Amino acid sequence: MTEHRPSHAELNAFLKAEFPQNRCTLEEVDETDGSVVVAHPVGESELRPGGTVSGPVMMTLADVALYLAILARIGIVPLAVTTNLSINFLRKPRADRRIMARCRLMKLGKTLAVGEVWIFSEGEDEPVAHATGTYAIPRER
């Protein structure tokens, strides 16, 4: 496993390059528990009629948060791929706030990493969604 832990800036640069279409930004890397906070803006393109943030936007955010939580620990490994993602939608997010995901890994094995993601409307206490996901980590790196 690589020893180099990428910086916050390196991770954001990688994110821009790897997922050029998505609008997530890495906000925070917690050095103590390795959790990351990732944000997604909410505007016209993220809303459905009625003012709900669309489910796919939250799934995108969960997937990116998991990916960044892994890369923050193992270094930038572009070949890690999601094998499974499961999400529960809990409450309606606010239409006028960014959505924020906090992801923490529950397991970082040699071939699989499993993490949990809580999604909130920025500044709110009650989660709007919760996801768990598994990434397969390529064997040789």
Place this chain on the structure above:
Amino acid sequence: MTEHRPSHAELNAFLKAEFPQNRCTLEEVDETDGSVVVAHPVGESELRPGGTVSGPVMMTLADVALYLAILARIGIVPLAVTTNLSINFLRKPRADRRIMARCRLMKLGKTLAVGEVWIFSEGEDEPVAHATGTYAIPRER
């Protein structure tokens, strides 16, 4: 439960209105088993470096396919919301083909609908992803 089953054209019109940003199109409604086929184009915006269709695009497609399979059966009920979606990514999709989702409901209850979605690269036999999802159906309609 409403008796009116919307036409293929009505469903596509609703999709355009409800999810204006997404690029899914309803391709087929099977009258015998109620399954639907939904397509998503694959181009620059759907690909990650290396030529993989991004996971969030497949999750979007799965979510839309579930939603349309339900609406095809109960009529256009804009307030149905996803409560849970779980997806397994199985194989790398092709970069030069649309991705196609076939969704069939396993249960259509009064308050919950549960469906299964198989995702393929157009014209290929082996699935690239499989999802199951639950939608909550509003009580009064």
Place this chain on the structure above:
Amino acid sequence: MTEHRPSHAELNAFLKAEFPQNRCTLEEVDETDGSVVVAHPVGESELRPGGTVSGPVMMTLADVALYLAILARIGIVPLAVTTNLSINFLRKPRADRRIMARCRLMKLGKTLAVGEVWIFSEGEDEPVAHATGTYAIPRER
């Protein structure tokens, strides 16, 4: 929603009556956040060759913990049923310790409750499994 919150003893009595075959016991109800701790003994009947606690034992524990966390909040409602359970197995549990589940609800709505369960070998810090589950709550009670 019923106002009566059942006592620890009432919940354990219900558990014995409702699931007579299973060997889970309610250990703790946290009044502040409503979480519950449920234990399952580990002996010959729970082990597979090699000394692993079998997956189904952990799934049983997760399901019971979710059920009790809900009943602790809404009162004893025998008709609540699991609609979905998703579990990730993270590490090998110890063969010589009970397994303990801590469950906290993420959402308690009128018709659906969603909870998260962490499973540990008693006295250990690292979780052996993590589950999320949804229960449907009967409308009239």
Place this chain on the structure above:
Amino acid sequence: MTEHRPSHAELNAFLKAEFPQNRCTLEEVDETDGSVVVAHPVGESELRPGGTVSGPVMMTLADVALYLAILARIGIVPLAVTTNLSINFLRKPRADRRIMARCRLMKLGKTLAVGEVWIFSEGEDEPVAHATGTYAIPRER
């Protein structure tokens, strides 16, 4: 990957040895698509008050069916372990019939196998539950 495909009898013998407490039996191995059918008796020990087959019994059946579907393909590899299982409960099973699981693999990779399981009350058409699960396959064998 081992070439030897175990016989129906070998799989049942292994099942008895590996999971001595559980009461599943392998009923069928379909040579064409590799699917397996596994049964579980339903009696006093499987029922909850009200005559419902308990959720954990169905989860056990799903897990065993996945395991046997994998072993039927790769040979008897005792170290394969479940990493994830997700189940949707769809309908109330009958109290007076066995429950039957049909499992088919969607992917059999070098390190991960993913399968789908449909559960029925014996002789009935409508599924009572649907599960998907992932097994990690040990690297050297």
